[in-house]
Amino acid sequence: MTGELMVKAEGVHKSYGAAHILRGIDLEVRSGEVFCLVGPSGSGKSTFLRCINHLERIDGGRLSVDGQLVGYRQKGDKLYELKDSEVAAQRRDIGMVFQRFNLFPHMTALANVMEAPIQVKGESKAVARERAERLLDRVGLSDRMGNYPSQLSGGQQQRVAIARALAMEPKLMLFDEPTSALDPELVGDVLDVMRDLAESGMTMIVVTHEMGFAREVGDSLVFMDGGVVVESGHPRDVLTNPQHDRTKAFLSKVL
Ligand SMILES: Nc1ncnc2c1ncn2[C@@H]1O[C@H](COP(=O)(O)OP(=O)(O)O)[C@@H](O)[C@H]1O
Ligand SMILES: [Mg+2]
DSSP, rough: OSSSSEEEEEEEEEEEEEEEEEEEEEEEETTTTTEEEOOTTTSSSSHHHHHHHHSSSSEEEEETTTTSSEEEEEEEEEHHHHHHOHHHHHTTTTTEEEESOOOOSSSSSSHHHHHHHHHHOOOOOHHHHHHHHHHHHHHTOOOOOTGGGSSSSSSHHHHHHHHHHHTTTSSEEEEESSTTTOHHHHHHHHHHHHHHHHTTOOOOOOSOOOHHHHHHHEEEEEEEEEETEEEEHHHHHHHHOOHHHHHHHHHHHHH
């Protein structure tokens, strides 16, 4: 079920001023994999996703997506920073879903999903619309296309946000605690959409506290703390038989 390397992090470091947040992250995500990232608040999970998606520049180590260094080009043994246009081109292939859905409030669900392909890829409205309708149907919102975000529940808004990310036909999807802001009864529908996406073969990195999802859908699970990977393995193994005290302490709080 898993193939080529999609993400490879080798000794990735990131600081904000004097705060050393990522302290040497090593991990590999393979194509088609559902890769769950868990850890306490402040451990650097969001920062790491932001590095993968070129929203932050790393200070040390190497990070590549689908064989391309993030933000740099290598010539011989020298690294050259990519131009903004090249960074934008790399970012286009990566979809991101945030805890707070960040939909455009003045646009309908349909328009939200149509927007990026038209603006970023120069796609025709007709093509963008057809895909947007198909994607909204896929996330169970075929009857909500004309609604504005304020007319939708949090769970519906998050499903629109997933459809919006998929509209760019990404090769990698990043989810940063996609269900943490939702009322409990709305979480299931969003997880169902993510499960469906996983079954379709999408490569997904999912930061989550939903350990049931991690266990059932995840192919691997990494526990991060203090900006390093403490422990990793198959979700069932890590969740039922954690090896490190820090992992045990964390899991005892969330399970
Ligand atoms: N833009 C920023 N500037 C300064 N500090 C930041 C910034 N973003 C995150 N941090 C700090 O980095 C640490 C890790 O944050 P984050 O990656 O959001 O952790 P997590 O997602 O695991 O909760 C936190 O201490 C946070 O305050
Ligand atoms: Mg976070």
